[in-house]
Amino acid sequence: MTFYEELKAKGYTRRQFLKFCGIMGAMMGLRQTGVAQIVEALDTKERVHVIWEHFQECTCCSESFIRASHPLVGKILLELLSLDYDDLLMAAAGRVAEETKEASIKKHYGKYILCVEGSIPTGSYGYCTLGGRSAREIFDEEARGAAAIIAWGNCACSGCVQGAHPNPTKARPVHKLISGKPVINVQGCPPIADVMAGVITYYITFGRIPELDGMGRPKMFYARRIHDTCYRRAFFDAGLFVQSFDDENAKKGYCLYYMGCKGPNTYNSCGIIKWNDSVSYPIQSGHPCIGCAEPGYFDQEPFYEHLPSVPGIGIEATADKIGAAATVATLAGVSVHAVVTNIQKRKLIENNTEFPVKEDEVDGI
Amino acid sequence: MKIRRRNLREVYVWQLPVRFFHWINAAAIVVLCITGYIIGDPPAIQSNAEAIHSYWFGYVRLTHLAVGMIFVVNLLFRLYWAFAGNRFARWNNFVPLTRAQWRSIFKTLRVDILLLTDKPVYDIGHNSLAATTYLGLFILSIIQATTGFMMMFVTTNNIMEPVTTWGLQHLGGFFIVRQIHHILMWAFILFMIIHVYLVFYHDYIERNGIASSMIGGWKFIRADVMDDYEKKIKRNRPDDSDPCDEPHE
Numbered sequence: 001m002t003f004y005e006e007l008k009a010k011g012y013t014r015r016q017f018l019k020f021c022g023i024m025g026a027m028m029g030l031r032q033t034g035v036a037q038i039v040e041a042l043d044t045k046e047r048v049h050v051i052w053e054h055f056q057e058c059t060c061c062s063e064s065f066i067r068a069s070h071p072l073v074g075k076i077l078l079e080l081l082s083l084d085y086d087d088l089l090m091a092a093a094g095r096v097a098e099e100t101k102e103a104s105i106k107k108h109y110g111k112y113i114l115c116v117e118g119s120i121p122t123g124s125y126g127y128c129t130l131g132g133r134s135a136r137e138i139f140d141e142e143a144r145g146a147a148a149i150i151a152w153g154n155c156a157c158s159g160c161v162q163g164a165h166p167n168p169t170k171a172r173p174v175h176k177l178i179s180g181k182p183v184i185n186v187q188g189c190p191p192i193a194d195v196m197a198g199v200i201t202y203y204i205t206f207g208r209i210p211e212l213d214g215m216g217r218p219k220m221f222y223a224r225r226i227h228d229t230c231y232r233r234a235f236f237d238a239g240l241f242v243q244s245f246d247d248e249n250a251k252k253g254y255c256l257y258y259m260g261c262k263g264p265n266t267y268n269s270c271g272i273i274k275w276n277d278s279v280s281y282p283i284q285s286g287h288p289c290i291g292c293a294e295p296g297y298f299d300q301e302p303f304y305e306h307l308p309s310v311p312g313i314g315i316e317a318t319a320d321k322i323g324a325a326a327t328v329a330t331l332a333g334v335s336v337h338a339v340v341t342n343i344q345k346r347k348l349i350e351n352n353t354e355f356p357v358k359e360d361e362v363d364g365i
Numbered sequence: 366m367k368i369r370r371r372n373l374r375e376v377y378v379w380q381l382p383v384r385f386f387h388w389i390n391a392a393a394i395v396v397l398c399i400t401g402y403i404i405g406d407p408p409a410i411q412s413n414a415e416a417i418h419s420y421w422f423g424y425v426r427l428t429h430l431a432v433g434m435i436f437v438v439n440l441l442f443r444l445y446w447a448f449a450g451n452r453f454a455r456w457n458n459f460v461p462l463t464r465a466q467w468r469s470i471f472k473t474l475r476v477d478i479l480l481l482t483d484k485p486v487y488d489i490g491h492n493s494l495a496a497t498t499y500l501g502l503f504i505l506s507i508i509q510a511t512t513g514f515m516m517m518f519v520t521t522n523n524i525m526e527p528v529t530t531w532g533l534q535h536l537g538g539f540f541i542v543r544q545i546h547h548i549l550m551w552a553f554i555l556f557m558i559i560h561v562y563l564v565f566y567h568d569y570i571e572r573n574g575i576a577s578s579m580i581g582g583w584k585f586i587r588a589d590v591m592d593d594y595e596k597k598i599k600r601n602r603p604d605d606s607d608p609c610d611e612p613h614e
């Protein structure tokens with residue numbers, strides 16, 4: 001069954017279907033002909049089979065996914081995929097669920113998409129086991145037969161919280177454990193729902209993965225920094241910063257750079273697509289960006305300071321404090337050197353020594 | 366009055382391009398450290414002005430980026446002059462490849478850093494230890510410029526943008542690049558303190574006019590030291606025609 005037939009059978013109207021295509025087209029920044037392409041693809045193509053695995057994660061990606069901006073989008077997306085296995089959302093459980101998965105993998109070998117939510121522990125298998133098998137084992141097997149892998153969220157893209165120092169479970173992101181398969185890193189903690197929807201729709205429409213950047217993220221959603229799309233940017237250039245969360249400047253909505261905003265370091269679409277039906281995003285709500293779409297953001301503590309603490313040297317040691325201490329030490333060092341020079345070289349300074357030059361004594365090039 | 370140094374010879378060591386490079390470089394580094402520090406830790410300024418009337422933080426960044434470009438071009442020029450300049454400006458001063466340079470480095474450490482003996486190390490241009498620190502500073506500058514460009518070209522249409530963004534992403538993202546760039550600022554500050562102190566130290570101990578030499582280009586070297594040096598050059602490199610004490614650009 002094609003996607004549209006499936007929808008029709010479920011009682012959606014043609015109008016609702018076209019609306020969905022329009023929204024997705026706009027989201028991906030396609031032109032009108034692109035929207036037509038979406039319509040055509042969904043009209044004629046088979047549904048894509050998806051295996052969706054949950055490893056070490058908190059399910060916020062799934063939470064985000066089912067709350068796409070327009071209710072229609074969320075609903076339709078779930079129809080859009082033939083979600084053959086998702087231990088969170090599927091009705092079946094236990095042996096039945098596992099059998100469904102096995103059957104689907106066998107039937108659609110080489111054609112299905114593997115969606116991975118969560119990181120994969122490479123330490124003890126005990127850290128994450130599903131149906132008696134380790135996450136690593138399951139992943140390796142399913143990845144082998146997948147046409148492409150979508151890594152949802154920071155866990156699957158770069159380890160997120162579990163992967164933070166000291167990483168007790170030795171959590172690894174998807175792209176570190178597989179090679180030779182296209183991996184789409186859909187970054188964020190969680191990723192923006194519409195971004196997730198956009199990535200899937202793109203794959204279904206064009207039959208290939210979207211163009212990726214150097215970190216494997218789809219360029220159409222991750223090409224710009226939050227800083228460059230932030231509506232508070234004018235305050236940054238004007239040097240008007242919030243200095244504490246309860247000051248007058250915070251009320252006026254000034255820039256949160258001084259409060260440790262990681263917007264200047266973070267590639268994501270929060271400033272454009274926003275969250276929760278495009279209502280707001282963290283900065284708009286008065287909270288600095290914590291950079292959740294960047295690798296290793298959890299090790300960039302404290303969140304409310306511009307520069308992270310230097311690991312291993314006490315809690316509050318930022319680079320600037322260490323630098324200032326080194327500067328003071330150096331100043332003290334040269335001062336001591338100056339004093340010792342005057343003592344040690346007193347004879348020389350008072351001209352009581354002569355050094356005749358010996359043959360071939362001069363150095364230098 | 367008792368004096369230690371008679372028969373001095375004026376020697377032209379730093380050519381005009383080297384001196385220009387030096388002071389542009391020094392000024393640029395001072396400005397880049399100040400503006401960079403402000404970018405990293407902006408001072409609290411309360412203002413009732415509308416953002417539209419103010420752009421001071423933008424100007425601080427503009428200054429940083431503009432001076433950053435000057436800094437890089439200046440550095441590239443010095444790289445060229447390392448092949449076109451006189452014997453004291455040439456690249457091989459800075460790269461300790463010969464046994465003699467290493468011997469000189471250890472001697473300088475003993476005499477001038479650890480203050481173990483009085484007998485000075487005789488060298489005309491850079492001493493080998495100082496020259497090696499300049500190589501370090503040069504490498505530091507390249508890293509600083511690279512990380513700076515990575516941050517600067519992001520979301521611009523610069524032709525270098527694909528390259529620098531690729532680099533930024535392969536280094537592990539913005540966080541790490543910004544942190545490297547920020548931490549290295551302190552390396553420049555430490556260099557400045559030690560460098561300026563040691564210039565003063567040498568001027569005080571050796572009385573060769575080294576501090577002013579970076580302004581006028583001339584040093585005052587004992588004639589017998591200079592003779593020995595010239596003899597050595599004649600013996601080791603008979604067809605080296607680069608004179609030691611003539612201003613030639």
Ligand code: HEM
Nearest residue numbers: 394397398401402404405433434510513514516517547550
């Ligand atoms: C001696 C050389 C330099 C020093 C000491 C220096 C220092 C700094 C510091 C401390 C920061 C603040 C980092 C932070 O956000 O915590 C910074 C930012 C920056 N620097 Fe430099 N820098 C130098 C050279 C350059 C050069 C050559 C360039 C490129 C032209 C450059 C481009 C930048 C850019 C683009 C930023 C980020 C500005 C922003 O976040 O808006 N820097 N620099």
Ligand code: HEM
Nearest residue numbers: 383387390391394490491492495499557561564575576579
């Ligand atoms: C403020 C930052 C400064 C920086 C970053 C700096 C950097 C440098 C560099 C890179 C060189 C190598 C020059 C070359 O051959 O191209 C150099 C040499 C030199 N600088 Fe500076 N300089 C600074 C300040 C000063 C000051 C204030 C003085 C003295 C008044 C000074 C005096 C000299 C002298 C005499 C040399 C050559 C002697 C030697 O081999 O050590 N510099 N400096």
